[in-house]
Amino acid sequence: MSRGRDHIKFVELGRKMILLLFFLYTSHAPSAQPSRADQVKAAFLYNFTQFVDWPANAFTGNTFVIGILGNDPFGDYLEALVKNEKVNGRSIVVQRYSGVGEIKNCQLLFINNGNSTAAIKALAKKNILTVGDDINFAREGGMIRFFIENNKIRLQINLTAAREAGLSISSKLLRVSEVIENE
């Protein structure tokens, strides 16, 4: 077979392939699936509920609310994880917020809205455990920052910010975290 005919066949094959790809692109609706890192972060959020003490006045109902501010990286995964779990007798529920103003009754907040600094400022001293993963999250007054080192999740805890919000973090958690305290 001549190279010219091979060439034409190849171009044809290519065109068909592109058409097929477009067809697939438009024809199916994908569902969200959190990355491994986000799955582990979700597990940490649940763990924090067990290693942090909130003052009694932090609660307004019989639920413990884990909030997500901004983009939700966890999807259904977080719900599946906290299903049937309790914090001091309170059932855990997950709520999602698009702005700081929507937050009324929330004990643990994962901030992922691209502007954590403003949210941290607005929520300081409100008995809310703030968690995020922006590089400056803990330095700017967020309480727990996730970061990744050697392929593993690490925690950075701003102890001063937690104390000022009336939260007490278990030494068991502090021992495995990088702790920063504002001078």
Place this chain on the structure above:
Amino acid sequence: MSKEMMPPGKRCQKKACFSLQALLILLLLSLLSPLRGLAQPALSPKELKRLSVEELLNIEVTLVSRTPEKLTEAASAIQVITGEDIRRSGATHLAEALRLVANLQVAQLSSSVWIISARGFNNVFANKLLVMIDGRTVYTPLYGGVLWEQQHALLEDIDRIEVVSGPGGTLWGANAVNGVINIITKSAKRTEGLYASVAGGDFINNMEALRYGGKIGDRISYRLFGKHFSRDATASATASNNHDAWTMTEAGFRVDWDPTLKDAVTIEGELYAGKRKTLPLASASNGQNLMARWSRTFSPRSDMSLQLYYDRYLRKDAPTASSDMINTVDADFQNHFRIKSQDLIWGMGYRFVKDDAHFDIAAGAGIVPRFKRLDLFTAFVQDEIHLVDSLRLIAGTKLLHNEYTGWEWQPSVRLAWTSHYQTIWAAVSRAVRTPSRFDVDYFLPMTPQPPTVPSVAGGPNFMSEKLMAYELGYRVQPNKVSSFSFAAFYNVYKDVYSVEPLPGTLTYQIQNGSEGRSWGIELAGGYEISKRWRLRTGYTYLDKNIHAKPGHNFDPSYLANDVRNNLMLQSILDLPLHLQLDVVARHLDGLGKTFATAKVPVYNTADARLAWANKGFELSVVGQNIGQKNHTEFGTYFIPRSFYVKLNARF
């Protein structure tokens, strides 16, 4: 070593223009970026919430760099190929897998020889790249390059390959002038069970692999593996073929042991033996290596690792009755800790190399003296300082002492600004390529000649080649499904290799009579269109000006057979009915003819894989280099279009 270049021959002509169109369309597509999740094997929520905090902290969560930062925060031109990218590409050898990043130029010379470089200076003895497999350095001190046909790993068990283009000499070794390739295999914890595969085709005659992984108690995981392949000869323009078929058999193991939560021990080793067909007799090679690494995490702020390895290889070349045997023993220590806003990493290492380069007098050229001991001592320190909130200064240097030129230093300074999933970085680095035996001890012929007879009499005064590199980069991950990176570089090379006659004689010596500059840009992007369809792409532009230094008479153009435009697109697609359709398309500009190398025409080609995967079984049909019947990538050997069928099972 019979790696000499062949005279230019007949070339293939037609090129397929489809892949460029396809790339453009797909590139445009990749700019659409809805926010969706990454597809990775899920840990069940039930499993996960039962784990302790310590155990959660021990889960490997990403596929990114070994450096203590997220990929989006990395202040270098790093690109990562994951094991999954490789498995879905249809690659059958490590060198083929490296085609999956466009900041490398991968040129297959013959059935068993690949020439790979980053940022230029691609030639048969390409020597400006540092390559490591699980921390073991694999470039040979014989000529400073990598004998890719002797580098093996079960592709199935590769975790990721990190490719850093640009100098990495401060943290890594003496050869990290233009880049570092870090090949990392999975922990034995992640390779439990049986994997078996058989494949056969018209170029890959047969290829088999077997691996079994298991556990001893709670803390020890292991795997044992073996593989074998036989590959056909490349096509020749003048003869029936190039008589370069080869076979290779390899066996290896890896043990991962966590004696405590803070300690991790890895021990791994391999043996291989193979045969390249050469005329009139075949050339055998074999090798063995053993590596042990202990790492300890003192606290989240501090850790250290200690690594020891032994490596031996023997490579024979029957046509020239020559062989090279190298024994290497290497010890490395490294410690990392944080104080306030500083992140400090330092380490030291010692490498002992014993070379037995046996060249027959009849071979003409050779290495004199035959035996040589090469000691290498290294130490490095690097500090990463958080200046203000998002600004980091990363400064450090490597100090090394080598047999030929004594002390050398390789400092670098980087500045990085990171905010919301994006990083802008700039770097200035100095790197050196220390002399190899081919630079200093190369003689043609091997016996002393009078000045009236043409000869090459080594490089007694050869110094290290030096590079000053200026880099600028940007990387961003605007959402969970897309990532993009850009790097630009300007390199100034001094004291580059040359071969020149001593004044008034015909006695040539290897000198540092060349110099030059190179510049270019590198783009890379990844985009997950949906849970079922993922794209990766890369583009590199490279240009240069290398020439003899004033007062020197040498044409260095054959040292740098570099493509100007290099474009790659990988598409990984899951179809209904357990089908997978994957394509890797690439475009490489041609190479000009030099006095020592052949012209290589521009080529567009692709690898395609169609597979059915269900319940641990996978049947795939792969076409490699399907763009044309055959093409050359370097020299004159034709790399054919080829197909293979592969069946594998994972239990």
